[in-house]
Amino acid sequence: MNVSVGILLFIAWAAVVAISDCRSRRIANAVIVAGLAAAFACALLQCGPFGVSLTQAAMGALVGLAALLPFFALGVMGAADVKVFAVLGAWCGMHALLGLWMAASLAAGVHALWLLITTRTRLAGLFRHDGVTFELAGKASTPYAACLTAAASAWLLLQGLSGGVR
Template identity: 85%
Template sequence: MNVSVGGFLFIAWAAMVAISDCRARRIPNSIVVAGLAAAFGCAFLQCRPFGVSPTQAAIGALVGLVALLPFFALGLMGAADVKVFAALGAWCGMHALLGLWMAASFAAGVHALWLLITTRTRLAGFVRHQGPTFELAGRSSTPYAACLTVAASAWLVLQGLAGGLR
């Protein structure tokens, strides 16, 4: 399997996002900006792990930002999740965003179900209230940005494995 510098940068960035989201349920803007800068740098220097051109990176970032903004505006998602999705758009391109969103949403749903079963956390139902629907130790329980970056990392690894099999 041929792993590029861009691939290593992406995996390192994705790991920082996932670790920060899982540990603190927040992702510093510096990590998001570093991811965007690395994505555009890789696109311009042609060491892009997902084969995205600079134009595709810009369109992907814009679509990623706009696609999840309504969920943030409705209070269903954190701002960091939206910004990470925009950064993933720059890394992966617009064409990958729907699949990443679906895979991450499935993983988040499985995580939430597992959490309900194992911690016996009550689901708030249809009652609108302040704060997250699920809480564990005072934190929202599903680190969605981590789900997004793990899905994208798995896609990168699968692409590399498929390329190595040819």
């Protein structure tokens, strides 16, 4: 199996995650499990787009899960976002997680600012405790998992343009 198969699997998984998150702010556990299985299979067969070993994939998944779990526990992040970050750790390795987290957080910040502007939400309204503070087209909050997969896809594209993809 060659790297192009791994690239296609990653892009397909990332697209399903992003589309699902943008449309419904939900990501099925089957999509998470499929992404994790594909990441480990690519690592085992050495055809992953990011060139991680099986050990690196396992460490990346564990670090990804542990890194965002406190945000879920505090109620500021959804469980799917945490699981997607763990799967990205398996695909990309733990060395990539900080950069992906920063890029996704910047994208999420831009999205949140866009929501504030387009919904004309006053800052005082953000601190309500009676439900959704702002939404657009019936969707509350920012699709963070989509931001995560977009950041990883952009990194893959940049690697390909620079000749870094094996």
